[in-house]
Amino acid sequence: MITKARTCTFCVMDDSNPAIQFDERGQCNCCRDALARRPSEWWPGPEGEMRMAQLVEHLKERGKGQTYDAMIGLSGGIDSAYLAHLASRQHGLRLLAVHVDGGWNSEPAVANIESIVRGLDIDFHTHVIEWHEMRDLQVAFLKAAVLNQDMPQDHAFFATLYRTAARFGIRDFLSGVNFASESIVPPNFGYPSIDGRHIRAIHNLFGKSSLESYPIMGVWEYLWMTRARRQLTIHRPLNFIQYDKQSAQAQLKTIYGWRDYGGKHSESRFTKFYQDIYLPRKFGFDKRRLHLSSLIVAGQMTREAALAELSEPPITEQQIKRDIKFVAKKLGVTPTELIELVDAPARQHADYPNNLHLFNASRDLKTLLRASFTRGKQ
Template sequence: MTSTMICTRCVMDNSNPHISFDEAGQCNCCSDAFRRMPFEWFRGADGRQRLNSLVERLRMEGRGKQYDAMIGLSGGVDSAYLAHMLRTEFDLRLLAVHVDGGWNTEPAVRNIEILVKSLGIDLHTHVIEWSEMRDLQLSFLKASVLNQDMPQDHAFFATLYRTAHLFGLKHFLSGVNFSSESIIPPGWGYTSIDGKHVKSLHALFGHEPLTTFPIMGAFEYIWMTRIRRQLSIHRPLNFVDYDKQKAKQELISLYGYRDYGSKHSESRFTKFYQEVFLPQRYGFDKRRLHLSSQIVSGQVTRQEALAELDTPICDPRQARQDVKFVAKKLQITDAELQEIMKRPPVEHTAYPNNSKLFRSGISLKSLLRGWSRR
């Protein structure tokens, strides 16, 4: 049995076989993050200049239109703080987009409601038909693949581009940030944009027709992103000295923001996925990614991170409650869900997919341009 090895600089370990360590015991994940930092995270005067330039561009291109840009709102800290910053400091006219896949926690819903009301932001919510979401979520569980958040993530991705087209918007402001999300494990996960993969898993394991679920196929994706260039995606939090904990405290003070727990736990399914499914199925504690990112950004020490990892990701009683909740919502028994989680993992690429198509984006762009001239 391979012994556990933990990076001497961050807290990533060898539970992912693609992670390697140098002579000093430092992993390729944090080494890559430190290499990228000067090119992705701009603080001080440089960051302020970049942020001001972005805002001026949005204002200029938004003249005569209803909105300057779109922003996603999940109820989480990053997107909430971004909305707060852009409205209070720059008075940008924002359209907030939220996709309700049926897994929202009560605090997340409340956070969204109070933010849009307090900040005067219009909210566009797309509600996924629950019978279809349930069937697709079960299909992914039965397929035994790693990325169980793909149904929710793909729905948001497809809805985002279609909403942009509906409102004639060209800019999306994302809460994704280097400060708390710099660690990217190699070979981990599978892209959520692959609509063919979504359809293939549902065709094999699903039963409910996906008549309204937003699925974006490869050609629509290439058309919207490479040919039509519907959206430019910006990450304004990379232009400020963003500290997630300080941002959370500011949101609590100003809006009565309610903390929902761990990162991305605004979704009850994502909470189950990160705190129960991944540790039990793959022996992976996703807190390592988030804590290692904060170590890179200097907001948490390695000792503090190790101390947090010494505590259970969730207590056994809470894990049982999460399993019970997810099983009941999916209309299966606790035992059925536990049996599904014990099945051998299957690689995403074992099922039909368009991964090669996405990797060959340049040739596809040329192909589609030629096709569009016919």
């Protein structure tokens, strides 16, 4: 007998994730947590304007005598592109834009990056990952059968980000991560992409070639840069405005000739496969629920509209066949072999060597220090 999933009465998260819990009203812990965090993470009014002005003043002051005021990552996605527009055109910040090419850029994403860089006339640095290494690592992760299949791409981005900042002497990074569209985070969902030990462990078990140039960052290098030296401060300016993706996309289309690439994070062809095919088929989870529930919390979508969108599959059967064929060819396997990897029994990240305890300890210490500082100001 198949039990129908229980869905939150406020957002559209359901119990396909065992960490989702409901209260007596049927509201889930994810949106309750997001609503509680909202006043301290998103300021779409006058307070946000004040915080933005203070940040811009701070960055320009720190940037005196330097080539750049801040660094920004460009993926070809809406969030980072609109942030570049906001920071450069509206606030006059001198930016170094960084892009990590892992071999999966969609054609619209490449065009979007070019139009933003050209339209804003900002300096641009690209780091290209050796394709044979990325391919070998991604196949290894598929064989490991773990949840976070975006880890090979994301780890390369984070490692390159910190090392590029050190190379150019930049101390501030503007992140497109935002509360409006990304506030919903299920407990223990995913796995931190910065864990270099985990990357090496899975590759050592399932990889075939060596990773000679792939940028692996170990935990001690990461903690040294972020906690000891405090080399790079990450800011989230989109949390200082009434950020709305549809409005942002409309502005980008008008000013820069922006091209739509599909769903959230679909600027990467592999991420599209991971979200639309791998996660639902292997883990029974539709990642659209995170984004749609975030929009509900932000007041930018109704629950009824979100449920209507979820009633339709993320992609058609024809698109599934096309994407499987494309990804399989890129990875050097047959479509049948790729499906076999997707359908193999799921494994936990904890099944492989990792440094999760160190990252958790660092995060818990940071949270404790922040709480102590906040109490001290009261």
